[in-house]
Amino acid sequence: MDDKLIKTVLSTSHSVALVGASDNPARPSYSVMAYLLAQGYQVIPVSPKLAGRRLLGQMGYGSLADIPQSVDIVDVFRHAEAAFQIAQQAIAIGAKTLWLQLGVINEQAAILAKDAGLTVIMDRCPKIEIPRLGLEKTAG
Numbered sequence: 174m175d176d177k178l179i180k181t182v183l184s185t186s187h188s189v190a191l192v193g194a195s196d197n198p199a200r201p202s203y204s205v206m207a208y209l210l211a212q213g214y215q216v217i218p219v220s221p222k223l224a225g226r227r228l229l230g231q232m233g234y235g236s237l238a239d240i241p242q243s244v245d246i247v248d249v250f251r252h253a254e255a256a257f258q259i260a261q262q263a264i265a266i267g268a269k270t271l272w273l274q275l276g277v278i279n280e281q282a283a284i285l286a287k288d289a290g291l292t293v294i295m296d297r298c299p300k301i302e303i304p305r306l307g308l309e310k311t312a313g
Contacts, residue, residue: 174294180306182270182292183299186245187215190237190268192259193250194218196228201274201298202250206231208300212310217244237262246270248299249277256282264289274298 189209195202207229209216216231217240223233234240237247237259247263249256249272256279263271263286271286273279273295283293303309 190244
């Protein structure tokens with residue numbers, strides 16, 4: 174994976190739909206969402222159980238199709254088997270990037286999204302990549 178591509182995606186994107194968001198602070202998706210919010214991203218939690226509820230101050234939606242605005246990154250915290258269907262939904266809503274989290278590897282989803290013109294980042298975490306690439310915004 175090309176660091177320059179990851180850096181471009183992270184520095185030009187503003188909205189992140191976090192698929193598989195959880196209200197459990199022990200879950201990685203919760204801490205990544207909190208981190209991305211602290212970094213200035215607009216993060217939209219996507220999970221059927223969070224539909225119509227707020228998580229970390231952000232309105233939750235049951236699916237990508239329910240989000241009433243454009244989305245730059247679809248960040249996937251789901252098992253790899255779900256990634257293909259999520260890729261289809263990301264294409265349908267006009268997302269720019271399909272981001273599959275650490276351990277979420279689905280080549281068919283990646284090919285589908287790339288063929289539709291999306292940037293694909295797989296088996297990476299923005300909470301790790303942002304500081305690694307020197308993009309972290311410091312508090313204050």
